[in-house]
Every structure is written in structure tokens, then in C-alpha cells.
Amino acid sequence: MSDITTVPKPRRNVELLLLILALAVGVGANFLVGLDQDQALDSDFFVQGSTLIFLVFAVHIVLRIRAKHADPIILPVVTAMNGLGLAMIHRIDIATGDQAANRQLLWTGMAIGVLIALIWLLRDHRVLRRFTYISLIVSAVLLMLPLLPGIGMELNGARIWINLGFATFQPGEIAKITLAIFFAGYLSTNRDLILLAGKKLGPLQLPRWKDMGPMVVAWLVSIGVLIFQRDLGSSILFFGLFMAMIYIATSRVSWILIGLAMIAFGGFVAFKLFPHVTARIDGWLNAFDPEVYNRIGGSHQIVQGLFGLASGGLTGTGLGQGRPDLVTFANSDMIIAAMGEELGLIGLSAIVMLYVLLVSRGIRAALGTRDSFGKLLATGLSFTLALQCFVVIGGVTRLIPLTGLTTPFMAAGGSSLLANWLIIALLLLISDAARRPAMTGPISSGRQPQRGLTSRIKALGSKPAKNQDPHRTVEVKKP
């Protein structure tokens, strides 16, 4: 199935080297921030720098022990982004007197802790396939939590938060992952059914109505999030995630067309019916209309963000030399504008290249891994990252309407950080499976066979093998 020759070398030393480079970028940026704000080498810098170094080296060591074939590029890329994010949040803290960088550091620690635990305990991503339907239930619960009175809370117009007492949390961020697991599990099990049935309409093979079920569910979830939680960004994300995964499962363009039609319909109805969607579209199209600009919830934020980007220009003002604090939510929703202001088009392009690299490595893991569950999961998660970047940066640059999504790994926000590091844990595991030397025997990748868990994985891993190539199955059916 995989036509890509796997690299048998673990490449952990490459990772170590890149990691040092990434830390130099992230910690170096934080140093410059302090320098330009005349508070060089304050205690925040040392705490943030040393904690980040300690955490990523811990991950590196865990990878050496438990997943030594994992992609060596992923961790350094994410480290650089998390480090740059911390530096920029620290920089905005200095301007606003906030303590967001230290909160972000705490969440980074927690997220990396969960990542280490996941890699250590899970070892093989295919175990997750057993949780297909549990994931669906968990997703449903997570999505409904913010709607519950008492625990759920509304912030800045969106009801996507729960109050844990000591901190607030966006369960929707985690639901992204559990939904991806559900879709991957469901689609990898049922893809034959979905694939084979259905009428042909010209070059398009239409799915059967009963196979449309999951698509409708995904659509309803997205619309539900849009209506009840007023979260346009997550709504787009969930639906995009599902569209990508069903397309990969079936290779049918017809699904994409149906999906786009559903988006167009849902989007149009939402635009007509829901004021918060109308306001977003209006603020996007007429951002420079004085009336829209001055309206509460109007285009003030996006226009200020554009001013920030513009004042950065090609080379940026330099870290600590701009005024990113003039933009509302500079350290979360608008961190891209802050980065663009101080690092310029050149710096921001480098950051976007990091995302391109990360998404590409995720897709590479999907191509390399041998099980369709892993392929679906890795592509789904990677595509989610790409889509999230597109929605956020596209919103900030006024390419598309602004939605309240976070920039992965950089924006201040614990839930987002935790969820994205979890995605990295899964991508690392899948890449480990992909890059492990191909063995004809049971999957043990040069490691000692494990008891219990691994034997079940073996069973799972071998199961989809008989239907591994959809094209071949279809061809057999042809007269």
C-alpha cells in the first residue's frame, strides 16, 4: 500500500541538533524581547527559557526510548513555534502588565506532560481505533459541556468555555481530536460500504442516502456549534476535518462537492439568520466603513491588526519595538498581527513556513504508515492544523472573515496548547509507525514484543489488510 520506502534510521541525533536550533530561536527571541524593553534577563526570561529547554529535552529523551523512529523534524518545529509564542506573549505582557506568558508556560508544561504520558503509555496509535464510538460519545459530551448551566460560560460572545474553578477551558479544542479519532475509526471500518454502493452520475459516483449519515452528523455538529456556541471558527474546522477525512477514505470528489454544497447552504442560512455571522461578514467586507469600524464588535479589531501588520512591513519593527498591544486580544486571536508587526513579512513568512513544514511532515507520516486508521487520523489532524492556520491568518489578513480561532502553538490559551500538543503526540506516534523498518512478521519494530496490549494491536493492525487498496477492490468489480 505504501509506495514510500521507509527510512530505517531513527535520526534522533538530527532531532537533537534541530532542537538546539529551535530553542535558540525561541529562547533567543525571548531574550531580545527583554533586551528591547530594557528588562533584559529578568526572572521571567530565565524561568521561561529553562522550563522550555527542560520540557522539550524530556520529550526528546522519551522519544529516544519509546518511539525512536518518530519524525525528527516535528518536535523541533513545534518547539520553535511554542518558544516564539512564549516570547511574543511575554513581550505583550511587558506592554500590558499581564502575566499571560507564565500561564502559557504552565500550560506548555502540562501539555508536554500529557504528550509524554501518551507516548509512553500508548506506544501505538492503532489502540485508539478501539475507542471509535467512545470517542464519539466523548466528543458529544465535550461539545455540550459549555452549554450546561453552572459549568459553561460565555466569553466575548462565544459560549465555548467551561469554568474549572482554577482555570477556564475550551473543551471544543479536545473535541477536535476525539472527533478525528471517531471519523478515522468509523471510516476505516466502513469505507468499503461507502465506497461500493451508490449510483453513478457522469464521472461522479454518488453515495447512497444511508451512507450520508456520518456526513449529515458532521454537518449537524458544525451547525450546532455555530448556532448554540456561536463559534464560527470551530464550526468551519469540524466540517473541514470531516470533509478531508471522508475524501481520503473514499477518494471520491463527489463527497467534496456534496460537502461544499452543504457548507454553502449552511453558510447562507447562517448569514441570513444569525446576527453574529452577519456581523462577521459585514466586518470583513466593509472593514473600512466608519460605521462598521466604530460599531461594538465591528471591524475595529481587524483594522487595528492590519495596521500592525502594515507597520511591520517587510522587515518588521524588531522585537519589542512595535506597538502590538494596540490590538485587542493581541496575545491570543491576533498574535499573528503582533508577530507580523515586530518580525515583518520576512519573519512571518518564516513562521508560516514552519506550519507548512509541520503539516507536510504530518502528511508524510500519513503516507508512510501502513494502516488506514493511522492514515486517516494523521491526514485529518494535519489538515486540521493547516485549516486552522488558514482560518486564523486568513482572518487577520482579511482574506476571509475573522473568526475566533487560535494560532496553533503560539496564541495564548491553555486548551489550544494542550490540544495541539496532543495532536503532535499522535503525529509522532504515527510517524514512528511509518518510519519503523518494514517487517514481514508481526509488528514489533525491533522492539521486544509487548504483552497484552501489543497482541491486540497486532490483531487490529492486520485486520484492515485484506481491503487495503480500495482501487483494487473496485477494479475487481468491473466487468
Added chain:
Amino acid sequence: MNQAIRNTWVVAIAMFALLFGSLTVVQFFEADDLNANDWNSRTLYKNFDKNRGAILVGGDPIVESVPSDDEFEYQRVYNEPELYAPITGFYSLVYSATQMEAAMNEELSGNSNDFFYDRILQLFSGSQVEGASVELTLDPELQQMAFDMIPDGMKGSIVVMEPDTGNILAMASKPSFDPNVLAGHNTDEVTSNMAELEEVAGLSPFTNPATQSLLAPGSVFKLVDTAAALESGEYDADSELDNPAELPLPGTNISLPNFVNGGCAARTTVDFSFALEQSCNTPFAQIAMDLGEDAIAEQAQKFGFGEAYKIPIPVTASQFPTGMSDDLLAQAAIGQYDVRVTPLQVAMMSAAIANDGVLMKPNLVRTVRAPDLRVLDSPEPEELQRSLSAENAELIQQWMVNAVDRGIANGAAIPGVEVAGKTGTAELMAGSEGNNSWFTGFAPADDPEAVVSIVIEDVNLATGSQLTSPNAQKLLEAVLNK
């Protein structure tokens, strides 16, 4: 399945390509427009964090930026604020920048192209670009003298200029104000200070009266008529002009009288010299009606009317009306009706006559220096146009000398020096006591070192004449004694 995954990757890359595109549009192609947007306080904030260059007069900073301990790094400070306010203008968070602060903003803020290499260096060194300093052509002592000559509570302007270079040596106006109250960083305070300033009678903090207020010139406009007459070739030094006590205006039942108190009544025909000495009205009204509106308008234009200048602060265009019937033209010829001039324009007229007919561009900037004292710019004298022939200029010079020696401008006389001058009185409203009282002139007549123009607005005749010619004499004397 792998092909679908590759396709998905292509879609993801396409999305990133779109992002690169839109980032480039915002940060590169639209950046200048966005930075210039009125809502973009960022540019202003950025400038307030910068060590903006000083404005200097006679080597001393009259405006400078000093470190500030509030949310901005620097505070703009105006030394001797009222003396220079109309020229420096102010640099305010709320009201933006005016006058010199606005006109020389690129240089003062260090944003001009001269700073290209400094900005590249700054990229690597991380240091801030400091703005250039701007040295003005003003002479601090003359400026102070001129300022003190306008009594508090009165409205007036004085301009002293070098006729051969156009350099302005003094430019004072009252009432003035303290720009420091507008340069504060507390926007509420600044707003209420501005409201207070706008209550002050006769004061507009946004404009420089010497270059931007348009006033009726009265008799000083006769210099234009004289030049027009000589340039037309229909008149010369020997021309005999009719000088009736009253000139009936065609198409109306009113007539234009000569100045009652002057010596005009002594003769019924006069030459140019006498008409200018005594500032008789009727000969000039007659000349204008004979030459026609176009000839007068054209001569006015040659003296600089109808054009706005940047010196580099803005100068409003002076106006000579068009499409007048003869009776209105007769009134316009003596600087009434809708003729409107800036005090600087009157100085320019004198300067062109003093400079043998060549009108130089007025100028306020001597040098622009980078923080390392390297000279970035020092404007050369610039010829605007020839206003009249040298011979005719010389004739008018002599007649203006006569006006000081024997005529009604004799308050400007300096013993042992030939002073050329012309007074003017413009009635503001028929029957009211208030006049604009003018003097313009230069000395020494054969090789003029300075031109002086003085206007005191809305005064009675006696006070006005005490404030114009004698003060011009003091200013010219001060220049000659330097």
C-alpha cells in the same frame, strides 16, 4: 488512499500559498496606505516614542524632544512658546501636527529618504533612528523685537525678509499661544486646552496669521497698480495723472474720495511720486480703469498673487477678484473690495521691487542636519519669477524712498539711510473705526538688506500709524546695525 492524501496535501499547500499572498498584499503592497490611514494611531504612537529632531533658531533649540516618563518615551517641549508658535506649530497626539512640525515631519521624525542607510543600520544595531534637526532662517533678536512691537490684545503680524534670498528673518504674530499645552500626552487635558485656546478672540491655533490670514491690503496695493502702469508702457516717470478730490464711479451714484487728511488736495494733477507719497486714491483708481482688470490681475500674479506656496509651512494664495465692473475695479485698485492678501504676500511685493524686479521664493529653513551634524539639506535661494523690469523696479524704489522722506510714511525714516516705504490703510467696514493698518518697505534703498511688512488689524487710524512706520524703522535699523 495515498493519492487522496497527496491531494489533501496539495489543498493544504494551496491554502498556505493564499496566506503568503494575502500577507504580502497587507505587509508590502498596502502597507503605505494602511500606515497613512487616519485611524492608524500607530504611526503617531511610533513617532511619540522617537527622539524627534529639534527646531533651532540662532543655534538654540526652540523645540526639542526630551525623555518622558509616561507611556511614551519622549515629550515635545516648546521653548519660548508664544514667540514662535505660529511658525513651529505643534505636535499633538490629538490634533496631529501643524506648521513646521507638519511640513518638516519627514526630516524631524527621521523618516525621510536621507535616513535610508540609518534605517538599515538600525535593523542590525536595534538602535532608534533619531530625527534630523531643522535650523530656521529666523534671527532670534529680530523675532523678539517684532513680537514685542505688537501690543498684547491686538491682532497683527510682522514679516522681515531678505529680498535677495527670500530668507525670512522674523515672522511674528499676535495673539499667540503656548503649544506646550497641546503637546501633552493626556488626551483629555489636551482636548480641554484646545477648547480654551479656541475661545481666545482672534486666535486660531491651527494657522499662522502671517502666511495664512487673508486681509484687505488697502493702499499698499497701489504698488501693484504702479508696476502695472509702468509695465504696460502706457505710463512712465513723467506721466501726469489726474488727481480729482473725488472720482465718480461709473454706473453708480457714489464717488471715490482721496484721503481727507493727506496732502493730496494740494494738486489736481500729480506724478507717480507724489501720488505714492501722499497715497492719493483717485489717480490709481483711474489707472486701473484705463488699463483694465486683466492688466492689474496679471501684475498681481507676477508679484505672487493666486498661488499657494510651501516655505515649507503653507502660504495661502492671495486673491485679486475677477469679472469686476469698473466701479469695483476702481475700489480693488486701492486694495478694497475683495482684494485679499497675506502679510507675507505684501512683503513679497516689496521684496520683488527691492530686488530689482526679481521675486525670490520666501524660505524659513536654513539647514537640515542629521543627528551626527551632517548637513542633509540647505535650501538654495530660489527665483520664483520676474515681477517687473529692473528699470521700473528702480523707479518705484525711488518713489517709495520719497514716500518716506517727504510723504506719509516718514515715520520709517532713518537718519543717513535711504528707506523705501509704503503705508496702507484698509477700511474694514464702511463707517467703522477699525482699519487694517499696513506698512511695507525696505532699506537701504540702493542695496536693500531687509524688507519689512507690518499689519495691525482692526485699529483706529491714529494707533495704527503709530504701530506701523515707526516700528518698521526700528526693525530696519536693527538689521542695518548688525
